[in-house]
Amino acid sequence: MGRARLTELRGPGVHPRPLDARALAALAANPGCHRRALLDGAGIDKGALARALGSPAAYGQSxxxxxxxxxxxxxxxxxxxxxxxxxxxxxxxxxxxxxxxxxxxxxxxxxxxxxxxxxxxxxxxxxxxxxxxxxxxxxxxxxxxxxxxxxxxxxxxxxxxxxxxxxxxxxxxxxxxxxxxxxxxxxxxxxxxxxxxxxxxxxxxxxxxxxxxxxxxxxxxxxxxxxxxxxxxxxxxxxxxxxxxxxxxxxARLTRVEEIAAALPARTTFDLRLADDGKTATRPPEELAEAVEAVGAAYAPECLAACELAFHCRTRARRDGAVEALGRGVRGELGGLRTIEEVLAAAGPDGAGPADPGGGADPGEEDPAVVALRRAAALRAEALAGAAVPAPRTEEPGCR
Structure with missing residues (x-):
C-alpha cells in the first residue's frame, strides 16, 4: 500500500530518482523537513519540480x-x-x-x-x-x-x-x-x-x-x-x-515516508505530466504549488546550497513573514515568535509575547526573547536619537 502510494505521487510511468550520498547528507542535516523527506523518499526529481514551479535553483556542480x-x-x-x-x-x-x-x-x-x-x-x-x-x-x-x-x-x-x-x-x-x-x-x-x-x-x-x-x-x-x-x-x-x-x-529521526504520504489529501500528486519530449511539464504551476504546500517544510538559508526546491521555499517563507527565513540561529533565539510581524510587535514598548495558551497574564514580561527585543529596540532608538555627524575640523585639510 505504501509503495503504491509513492508511485502515485511520482505519476504513472515515472521512474524513481535515486538518492545519492550528497542528498542524504543534506537530508540528515535538516531532518525536520517533511517535504524533502517525502520527495526524496518517493524518488521525485526536485530539480524538474522546481523548474515547473517557476523557481529553478542554481544547485549542483557545473x-x-x-x-x-x-x-x-x-x-x-x-x-x-x-x-x-x-x-x-x-x-x-x-x-x-x-x-x-x-x-x-x-x-x-x-x-x-x-x-x-x-x-x-x-x-x-x-x-x-x-x-x-x-x-x-x-x-x-x-x-x-x-x-x-x-x-x-x-x-x-x-x-x-x-x-x-x-x-x-x-x-x-x-x-x-x-x-x-x-x-x-x-x-x-x-x-x-x-x-x-x-x-x-x-x-x-x-x-x-x-x-x-x-x-x-x-x-x-x-x-x-x-x-x-x-x-x-x-x-x-x-x-x-x-x-x-x-x-x-x-x-533515525526522520519520519517514515509512508506516514507523511498518508497524511496528504487523497488526490495529491507531484506528477509533472511531461510532454512527448519527456522534458516539458504541462501541469499548471498552481496545481503543483498546491501539492507542494500540502507537505510541511523546514526552510533555512542553508537549504540554498543543498536543495533544488530552496528558492521556492524561500519565496513562501518570505511571503508568510516566517522567522525561519532569517536562519536557524535567529529562529532559536526568538522562542515562540513565529513571524516577522510578531517580532516587530513584541519589540515595541507595548508589545506582547506569543499568545499564552493557558489564557493567563501577558507572558511578554517573562519571555526572554521579548525582553531582549525591547531592550534592543530601546538601544537602537537611543543611538539614533543621539547620533550626529561631527562637523569637519577647520584646522585639518580636506580630502584630496
Missing part, C-alpha cells in the same frame, strides 16, 4: 567541474589504483607491508540494477576480507534505509586492508594547498563519507559473522585531492566520527 572531477578520479585510479593504494598505505597504514600491485584484488562489481550491485558488493567485500589481502573496490554500491525507504549510495572506492578493516575513499577535485583544503568543502566531503561508512556497517557485521574475522569499518576516511595547483594527487586522513554520529542520529 559541467566543467564534473569533467575535471572525472578526469582527476581516472588519474588517481590508473594502473589498477596503484597511486591510490600508495596513499592509503602512507596515510592510514604506515609501518605495515605495502600493497604489491600484482597481488591487490580488484573484483568485478557489475550486476543488474542497484539492488543486484549492492548484493555483489557485499559478496566481494566478504570474499576480500576472508582472503586476508589488499583489495580495491571501484565504485561499490551500498544500501542504506532512509525514512523506511531503501536508498543506494556509491562511494568512489572502498579499500580492504589485510587486517580485515575497510576504508572509504573520497576523491574530490578541489585543491589541497600546503596540506590543507577549504574547510567548508572538507566538511561537506566528511558528511558525505559518513553516509558511506554508515551504509558499510551492516555489511561489515554480516561479513564478520560469515568469515569469522573481526571486520571493522574505519572512522577515518581518505580524502584525495589535487596537490597545490597541479593535477597530481595527494591525500589526508579525515576523522568522520562526529559526522557519523550526527548522520546516524538525524536519519
Amino acid at each position: 559541467q566543467f567541474a564534473l569533467v575535471r572531477g572525472t578526469a582527476f578520479e581516472a588519474r588517481v585510479k590508473a594502473d589498477g589504483g596503484t597511486e591510490l593504494l600508495r596513499l592509503v598505505h602512507e596515510r592510514l597504514a604506515p609501518g605495515t607491508p605495502a600493497p604489491v600491485p600484482e597481488e591487490v584484488a580488484t573484483p568485478d562489481l557489475s550486476a543488474a540494477g542497484p539492488a543486484g550491485r549492492a548484493a555483489r558488493t557485499a559478496l566481494a567485500l566478504r570474499e576480500a576480507t576472508a582472503a586476508g589481502g589488499w583489495a580495491l573496490l571501484d565504485h561499490p554500491m551500498l544500501a542504506v534505509e532512509v525514512a523506511g525507504s531503501p536508498a543506494y549510495v556509491e562511494p568512489d572506492a572502498v579499500v580492504v586492508h589485510p587486517d580485515g578493516s575497510w576504508t572509504v575513499v573520497e576523491i574530490k577535485s578541489f585543491p589541497m594547498i600546503d596540506g590543507s583544503a577549504d574547510a567548508a568543502k572538507v566538511g561537506a566531503a566528511a558528511r558525505q563519507a559518513a553516509v558511506y561508512v554508515l551504509a558499510l556497517e551492516p555489511v561489515a557485521r554480516h561479513a564478520d559473522a560469515r568469515t569469522g574475522r573481526t571486520v571493522r569499518v574505519r572512522d577515518r576516511v581518505l580524502l584525495v585531492c589535487p596537490k597545490d595547483f597541479s593535477n597530481l594527487p595527494t591525500a589526508a586522513a579525515v576523522d568522520v566520527r562526529k559526522q557519523l554520529a550526527t548522520t546516524r542520529r538525524q536519519l
